[in-house]
Each structure stands twice: as C-alpha cells, then as structure tokens.
Amino acid sequence: MAVNMAVSRIKREFKEVLKSDEIAQCSIKLELANDNFTELRGEIAGPPDTPYEKGTFLLEIHVPETYPFNPPKVKFITKIWHPNISSVTGAICLDILKDNWAAAMTLRTVLLSLQALLAAAEPDDPQDAVVASQFKDNYEMFCKTAKHWTNVYAKGPHKFPDFDAKVQRLRDMGVNDFDARAALSRHNWDINLATNDIF
Amino acid sequence: MNREMSADESVQAEASNNSIPKNKTGSTLNEPQRTKSLEEATQENYMCSICLSWLEDPVLTKCGHRFCSSCLNEWRTKKNSKCPMDSHDLNIEDIFPDNYTKRQITEIRKSFPEELNRPNVMIECRFSTLSCDFKTTSAGELDLHMKEGTKEHIDLLLSSYLRTQYQAWDPLDKSQSNDKEEFFRQQSSTRDLINAMFERIVILEQHTREQAIKIEALQSTEKRHGTLVWKIEDFKRKVESMQNNSNMMFYSTDAYTSPDGYKFCARINLSHKMRDYLSLHVHLRKGENDYHLSWPFIGRIKISMIHTKNAALSQHDCIMSKPEILAFHRPNEEISCRGFGFTEYAIISDIIKRGFIENDCLVIKIQMNIV
DSSP: OHHHHHHHHHHHHHHHHHHSHHHHTTSEEEEESSTTSSEEEEEEEOOTTSTTTTOEEEEEEEOOTTTTTSOOEEEESSOOOBTTBOTTTOBBOOGGGTTTOOTTOOHHHHHHHHHHHHHSOOTTSOSSHHHHHHHHHOHHHHHHHHHHHHHHHSOOSOOOHHHHHHHHHHHHTTOOHHHHHHHHHHTTTOHHHHHHHHO | OHHHHHHHHHHHHHHHHHTSOSOOSTTOOOOHHHHHHHHHHHSGGGBOTTTSSBOSSEEEETTSOEEEHHHHHHHHHTTOOBOTTTOOBOOGGGEEEOHHHHHHHHHHHHHOGGGOOSTTOOEEOTTGGGTOOOEESOHHHHHHHHHHTHHHHHHHHHHHHHHHHHHHHSSOOHHHHHHHHHHHHHHHHHHHHHHHHHHHHHHHHHHHHHHHHHHHHHHHHHTOSSEEEEEEOSHHHHHHHHHHOTTOOEEOOOEESSTTSOEEEEEEEEOSSSTTEEEEEEEEEOOTTGGGSOSSOOEEEEEEEOOSSOGGGOEEEEEEOOTTSGGGSOOSSSBOSOOEEEEEEEEHHHHHHTTOOBTTBEEEEEEEEEO
8 A cells, every 4th residue: 555655646746746836937846767656856956045056956866665654765966065965975964854754745845845955054963064064164165165066066157266276186186076076175175184184 | 953943844834835736637627617626626625635635534633634544544653643734743532533524525526527536546438438448547547548549449439330320220210219218317217216225225224123132132121120920831741841851940031130130040840759749949040240249149039820810829939038048149150050949839730720721831920029
C-alpha cells in the first residue's frame, strides 16, 4: 500500500507542481529522473536580494517507499556556499526534511522551503561549520564567496576576477578546480593559508 | 530555534495552499462547467492532504483537519502524534470519524461517475459500451489510449453500426420500437425496485433476528423468580425406562430463586429401596451468581404435585433448608451431587390412580424462597 501511495501521490504532486505559479515564474522546477517516480530532479532559482540571486540550483530528490509518511531525501547537486548546506556533499540541514516533516507537505513545499532557506540562513544550526563561522565573523567575505560560487556553479552573474586568479594559481600547482576553490573559500581567500591547508 | 519557527510557518502556509490540487480531473473531460463545480466541491473538504485523493473513511481532528482514516493511522503509527497540517498534538480521542463528510462525498461521487479518478479506481475507456475493454486508474493513460486507439475505436463503431442496421431490418415499426424502449425503461426501474426491496428485506431480517435474541433473553429472566414448573411429559415411557434401568433419572430445566439468585433444578428417579416409589429431589447448580450469594443456602422449599383438574387434590410439601446438609452448600460441580427432597415421594401407581397424569404428563411445581 505504501509503495502505491508514494507513487500515486508523486504523480498527483507532479501534475500540480507543473501547473503552479512558481513554475510559471521559473522559480522552481521538478522533473522525473526515472520512470517509477522514486527519483526526481528539482531546480530552484536563487532568491532575489541574496548572494544566490539569478543562480539556478539543482537538487537530487529520492522518494522513499514510505512517502509521504517519511520525508523525501533531498540534497544539492549544484555546489553551493551556505551555512546549512554542505559545500562538499550538498547535504542539507533543514528541520522539515528531518523531525519536523509532516505528511501534508509536498515536494513543492520542500522546494519552496529550500528557497526560503537560501534567503534566510541559520548559522547557529549549521551543516557546514566553516561556512557558518565565516557567515558570522566575516559576513562581507561570506557574501562575496557565495556570489562567486553561484557564478561558477549556478550560472550566477557576478564575476570575481581576483578569486578566479587565485584559483588558477592553485590549479597551476596541480590542485583540482573544486579543491582549490573550497580551500580558498575556507580561508577567506588567503592563498598562503589555503596552500598550507592543501599541502 | 528561531529558524525552526520561521521555516515551519512558511511551510505551513504553503502546505495549506498546497492541499488543493488545481485540477485533478486531467484533460479527458469535455464539460468544463461540470469540471469546475467538481473542483470547487472537492476543495479542501474532500481531499486528504496525505494521499491527495478523495477522503476515504474521513476522520476529523480536534484542530479541524480531515484525513483518510487509514492515512492518519499510518502517519500516527510512525510514532508521530502530531497533526500533519499544523503540528498540533493528536491523541486518539482527538480524532473522530466524520460520517457527514463521508456521506457528502458519496453524494458528490454519485453525480460524477466519470470522475472516479483516484488510485485503485478503474476508469473505463469511453468506448467500453462498444466492448473496448481498456481500463486504467490514471486519466493521463486514458487520454493516451483515446489518442492511440482511434483505429480500434473506429472499427468498434463500424461493427456496432452494422449491428444496428440489422436491427433496423427487423420488421418492427416505429411505434413498436418505442414500446421496446418503454419496456426496457420499465425493466430497469423494476430492477431498481427489486434491489431496493432486497436491501429492505435484509434490514428487516436482521431486525427480526435481533428481536428474537432479545425475546429469548427476556424469557430466560422470566424463569428467575424462584418457581420451577416442571411438566414431565411422556410420563409412562419415562417410568418404564427408569424401571428397566435403575440408574436412569430425569432432570428438569434450570431455574433461579431470583434474577440474581441461586440456580437449581429438579430430578426424578425410582427409589432404590422401593422400586414402585418415585423419588423427587432438588439440586443446586453451579451458577454465575454463586460468588456473591451467601452459603449455605437458607430458605424454604415448597414442592407441589399439581392436580390439573382439581386444585384441591394437589399435594404440597414444605421443607426448610438445613445448613449442615451438603446439598445446601455451594456446588463444586456443575450440579451439586447431593440433592434434597424425598427418596419416597409418591407411589407411581397411586399418582396415576389419583388422576395426576393428564395427557401422559405429570406437573411438579417447586418454589424456592430465601428466608
């Protein structure tokens, strides 16, 4: 019964989300990743007036057989710099995806909540401690880094040539692109500290 | 903490908007007017926000949300005792069956038979009357079938049309064919009537059975007033069988001294010492009231042999219970092995001679009164 309900519910939600206003505004998107409605691909637009503005973030959604009695498993595929999202794995720390899940919530709700999370980070309940401490101690640096990541990974508009140059210098030393960017981001773009961290 | 609150609120606002599918009927309907009113009808009240389908066996929560009974049960068995809509704590006593909504849904569904668009409910192809046996649970699949099955459906239409032609060649004039329609119409209304009557009969039969059980229960309490009237029928045959077998004895039905009193019965057999004498004893029986009664039984036992023609000839004997006699103690077996009464109650030939036997039946009356 549970399998049946999970699939039939996803089918309904899917139809519904396709007709929703957010789709019309290109603010969220949902598509199937397999034929049996258990793997889906979500997409959310970065909310305006945030470092994620004009970025497009892809999400991996796995619907458990016990859905909607248990929450869907969601993580970011697109790399993102955010206190509540792991910069390495894309894992998300959000209460409704854990203990505060309710059966009346839907995938559309989840996507909208994630969008809200991008707009209102919660550094006191972090998934990524490094990002969270930067958010609290050096907010300006956090914003620039987040914008830079949005530009590189999520087609965001803000380019930071000095950041790109520093990444390039580490790459010249044989470090791969992501590791270089992650290390520099962790060390507030201090290339010496980042280099020490890597080697 | 702060974030939990804010995230929760935004989600709930979304969730309540969300529980109303914009259009659950798919695109197979050509009647926008009706579709719209159905849509209105199904808003919120008739939709379970767990399975997003029609409410099935709806329940209403204390906080005012409706769910299918099975959906909410399943949610609660996941150790989550909070309402899926607003996270109010829900105990089992905060959930009530919502039969009003159940009836409403039944009514609405009746008026939209083609809308049975929910899991496990089959929608038939619109050509099903032309024997297209395609069935599905999803409006989308039906849509696809309607598009892809065009050739098949035209074939069905054609063969159906040809059959109609044969019928038209039947030598029936117009008035007769009208009669035929009328006949079919009547037939279907008769069938409806029979169905309705059948349902009614089932209800009445059930009612009758319930009444019979009640009457039986009443009759059994009637016997609980301390008087046992024992009509010993087939008296001659019984005497003969007791004469042939000295261990043979007959017991009466059970009686009670009062509705909640001692249970007892009577027994006859032939005296072992004097074979022409009838013995008559009263036995206490193990009863459902024994635990609260006082033991040993203390009371008066009046035994009467009734002369049905002339009451003045009836024979009455009165005995008082004696606490030292085991027969008055609480029975350890179904029927107390000791009885009290008369080993030589009456000579059988005497009973017959004095006219106590009427229609081969002897009437013994036993009254047990607590003192």
